[in-house]
Each structure stands twice: as structure tokens, then as C-alpha cells.
Amino acid sequence: MESENTFDIFLVAPPGLESVIAAEARERGFSGVTQQAGGITVRGDWPEVWRANLQLRTPVRVLARFASFRAMHLAQLDKRSRKIDWAALLPQGVSVKVEATCRKSKIYHDRAAADRVKTALKDSVSAVIDPEAELVIKLRIEDDLCTFSIDTSGESLHKRGHKERVNKAPMRENLAAAFLRQMGYDGSQAVMDPMCGSGTFVIEAAEMAMGLYPGRTRSFAFQTLKNFDPAAFDAMKAGVQPQKVAAQFYGSDRDTGAIHMSTVNAEKAGVAALTEFRHAAVSDLQRPDCAPGIVIVNPPYGGRIGNKKQLFALYGALGKTLSERFKGWRVGIITTDGGLAKATGLPFLPTTPPVPHGGMRITLHQTDPLS
Template sequence: MTQARLEIFLVAAPGLEQALRTEALSSGFSAPKAVPGGVVFQGRWQEVWRANLVLRGATRVLMRIGQFSVAHLSQLDKKAHQVDWASVLPQGATVKVETTCRKSKIYHDRAASERIEKALVDVVGAQISSDAEIIVKVRIEKDRCTISLDTSGDSLHKRGHKTATGKAPMRETLAALFLREMGFDGSQTVLDPMCGSGTFVIEAAEWAAGLMAGRDRSFAFEKLASFDPETFKNIKEREAQGFKNFKDLPPRFFGSDRNAGAIKNSQRNAKAAGVEEITQFTHAAISDLERPDCPPGIVIVNPPYGERIGDKRQLFALHGRLGQVMKERFSGWRVGIITSDGGLAKATGLPLLPPGPPVDHGGLRIKLYQTDAL
């Protein structure tokens, strides 16, 4: 297995690159730098495996394995054959190639993919398949070709234990980064009064308990030639030492929802994630929301907005009630509202700070609006 330091790219939802950089830094990765679309740092394969395993906000982890200037297809063909494919791909591996071309003399994605595929077949006897678990990502921009391996496989928001989802669920990776944007570090109380399938509450509880984000799933890197099962086992065992005894964590992660089915889903998901002991879910409308008997913390909510659920006309009153309940019962708490509609956020009447950057969520542009302590 090669031990050369290579460029590792952590994919983030655009707009949340700085939050992911903060997480990577706090997780001990060396000199991470936020760039458009993610975070980049130098590391070895062990860092790739650990990044997939522990980072809560990364969408996927790419390993850069080749970079060169290229101006025409024959040049791409020649240089693709010079990439050290054998160091990362086993002989006969089943591979998919995904290519994007932007502002380059090579502008035909499919033709570029065919050259990369030919190199893979010639060098390592690869089998090319559209549903392969191993994905080679090729980006040709301004006549610069970057070749990366997707080491994650399924998107990292798929933690491997969620069994029940509701309408328009928040992805776990987004939830983790929005929690970080609100200053959550694992020590605060977190409440979501419109919890849906419980994503914010469960993510916060796992984080506080020191549970690894990817502990219940497999990764594409396990099929690569560079994979060392024994070393990865040691990494998992070392990271698992951060797990905190639940007896040291009083229940401080709360969710409520007016939909009884959502509460059942949340409870089921919390149990599957192993955090049912430190989470509490209650069937309640916003008007009936009670302040938990614990120190003030963070209220974070992804309420319905018109594009996502349907009729927007009834939503202004709902947001108004939310704001009223926060002001009356949650003094000292900080509130975060995630929405695609700034008008709905303002309808809460809460003293909102300037919103965070727009973030893509299922084709919508959403922002985090938050308050200081009320």
C-alpha cells in the first residue's frame, strides 16, 4: 500500500464549506482548507478511512489520484494510461467513470469518459459498469484534468441505521453542519419542535455520545487495492474509545411534532441509532410545547415552507405561533430556523441575525436564520 501523501477532498453542501473545515480541524485532520464545494487537505489512506468514518458533515470523501494539463482527447488518452491505477484498483475491478468538462478544449463528457475507461481496461483489466460501487470522478476544467476516486460509495448522510423517514427529510450531513453553525459542540441541550423523523435530535445525541457517524455502514474504499482491513479495524477501535457512557449523559435531546406518526418514526430511528436512552420525543403541537427542565440550549427547526409541503398561505400563522412560544417560554435559548423563505422566518417576530449563505437542499436554496440568546 502506497504511503505517499495525496490530496483528499471532502465534499460539502455549497455554502457550508467553512463549517466542514471547522469539523475537520477539530477532528484532527492536518491543515484543512475550505474551497468552493468542500474542504481539501493532504493525507494518506488512513486519513481517508477515518474521514469517512468520523466526519458528520462531509457528503463524501474523494482521493485525488491524478492531475495534469490536457488540451485534446489523444493527450488525455496518453496521460490516463500513465496514472498509477494499479496502486489503488484491484485487477478486474468493476468501475464507473463520471466526467464533467467545463471551459476546456475537451468539452465532450462522454468522449472524455471513454478515454479514461480505455485506460482502466488496458492497465488493470477493469470491467466498466454504470452501477459499479467504485466510481472514478474526472473533472476537466480550463484544460486541467483532475482524477479522483470516490472512497465513500453511498452518500455519507446514509448513516446505515435510519429506518423511517417522513416528508422532505433533512439530510444528516446538513443537520450536523447546521448544528455546528449554531455553535453546538456536544454539550448543549437541543430541541426540535417539528422533528419529523428526528434527524436533528438524533444527530446531536450521537455527536454528544461520541458515536462515529459511519459506524454502521460500509464504504467503497473497502474494495480498493489500497485497503488494509487490519489497520481500518484498529482505527475503528481507537475512535470508539471516544464513546461516552449514557449514564454520564442525562436526556437533553428533545423532539416534538404534531404528527403522531413522526414521533413513532423518531423513536424508531433513535433506537436504531442506539441513542434512545438520551433522547425524548413527544407528540405535541407548537402551541403545547413545554420548555424542558434543563439549562437553556439550542432550538433548531426545519419548519414546512410552501415549495416543500404545498400551500404556503397557512404557514405564516404557524411561524408566528412558533415565534410567540419561543419568546414566552424559551428565554435564554438560541433559536435556529432553516427555510427557503425569508418572509416566513421574519413572520416569527424573533430578533433574527443576518442569515447564513444559501445551501442547496433537494433543489431548493435554504438558509439558516438564527438568534442570539432570547
């Protein structure tokens, strides 16, 4: 039976990856998983909010929907906003940012709605309104229903807190985890990235195999709330024992600086013993001495680095090497351009929806095991 302390927890999804996040939430034992455009709703209490931030690899952030009511005009919004028990949630003098959006409602002015909430916060907890504050209160008014959420993550969840260096066009960690899941990765397969950059795919795969929590070394916005229990959260973090797995996570890159970056990042993430990074061009790529697994790569594409016209030969060389040397392996290539993917000559399956990333839309092209 659901506790009276439960509420909706919204897991913000990169558009196109809602089903991946829903599947992860179910695997992690969250209840009431409901998929919708832009994210996933689960039901839980505040410790479940902490757990979502700590354990889930694929969401962008976690919003706690802590209050809701109907309001037909600004005076009503003002009055009912003041009845929220802000003092139970926020410390006195807290710095906070307020965002409001209005859709299909009698209250239609976003800024005016936000101003009413700001006044309620100032009067109840002497809040300091700061557009740069990490703590963000979000008000959504739709069909006259006012829903209040707090961004409990702070920085985007792709920032794991243990990556020291990145290359020019890094793959976000939550997207890397999502693409690995879309390829059927479950922690048991070998993973190779032949253009590893700062090592994101390789490190994420190794962490997933070990069962390490992605948020284990970072801080979160919810840690500033009045209801946060540091001892309970420390116990939650300590509740996982890393799994012993084979060292079968490989990265290579023609850039020696990338290999150094990847090595440093793997050490900081605690997976150095499972990973191997080598300086090698695509044409020199060698199949690891292990059972067939997954090759996943985010090659350069014209809109991201360099001139696209010069990339067709690179993609062709990558496809030729993989076809000749990686029989039995499944291949995933992430790119903005289907023509570049086609240049590999690999037998790709129908694609999943494109995903926004860095102002572009990227698509995962994947194969069955190569024959």
C-alpha cells in the same frame, strides 16, 4: 514532514457550508485544510481517506485525488492514463463508472476524454464500465491539467446507515450537523426540535455529544479498493469510547407516526437513552427541565409540504410559544421563505448564506438567547 504517500483529499461541501466543513476538518486534526468553492482540500494518505469518511459529519462525500498530469490532446491523455498503476488501486474485473469534465483546456470533449480513461481501465484491470457502479472515477481537465479522483464514499455521507425510517421531507443528516455547528452547538447544550419528524436534529445532536462516529454502521466505496486494510479500519472504528452525557435531547411532533419514527431511529442509532420524544402540538410545547440550550426546527414551508398561505399562523404560534416559554434558549429555524421566519416575531440575527436542499434553497435564521 509530509510523506510521499500523501495526496489531496477533497471534501465535497453543500454550497454555502464550506467554512463549516473546514472548521470541522481542523477540529478533527486533518492537515493542510484549504477552503474553496464547492469543498475543502486536506492532505493525507489512504487511512486519512478512511478517517474522513468515518468521522466527519458535514461533508457530502470524500474524493481521493490519486493522480495528475498535463495533456494537450486525446492521444496524450490516452498514453498517460495507461501509465497510472490502476492495478495497485482497483481489483481485477471491478465495476466502475467514469465521469469527465473539461474546462479551459485543449481537450474540450467530456465524453471523448472519459472514453480514453475507460479504455485504459478495461485494458489494465479488465474493468466493467457500468453507469450504475458505486465506484466512480472522476477526471477533471482544467487548463490542460488532468486530475484523477476516486469517490471513496459511495452513497452520500448524509446516509449514516442507522436511520430506519424517514418522514416526507427529511432534513439530511450532514446539513443538520452543519446547522447545529453554525448555532454554536458543541455537545454540551440541551437540544430541542418541536417539529422533529424522523428525529434527525435530536439524534445528530445526541451522537455529537457522545462522540459517536457518523459512519460507524455503514459501508463505503473505498472498502472495495485493493489498498483497503479491513483490520486497520476496524481498529480505527474501535478507537473511540462513547462519552457519558446527560439525557437532554428532546423532540416533539403533532404526528404520532413521527414520534414512533424518531423513537425507532434513536434506538437504532444507539442514543435512545439520551433522547425523549413526545406527541405534542406547538401550542402545547413545554420547556424541558434543564439549563437553556438550543431549539432548532425545520418547519414545513409552502414549496415543500402544503400551502404556504396556511403556514403563517403555524409560524406565528411557534414564535409565540418559544418567546413565552423558552427564555434564555437560542432558536434556529430553517426555511426557504424569510417571510415565514419573520412571522414568528423572533429577533433573528443576520442570516448565513442559503444552502441547496431538495431542489430548494434553505436558510438558517437564528437568534441570540431569548430575553
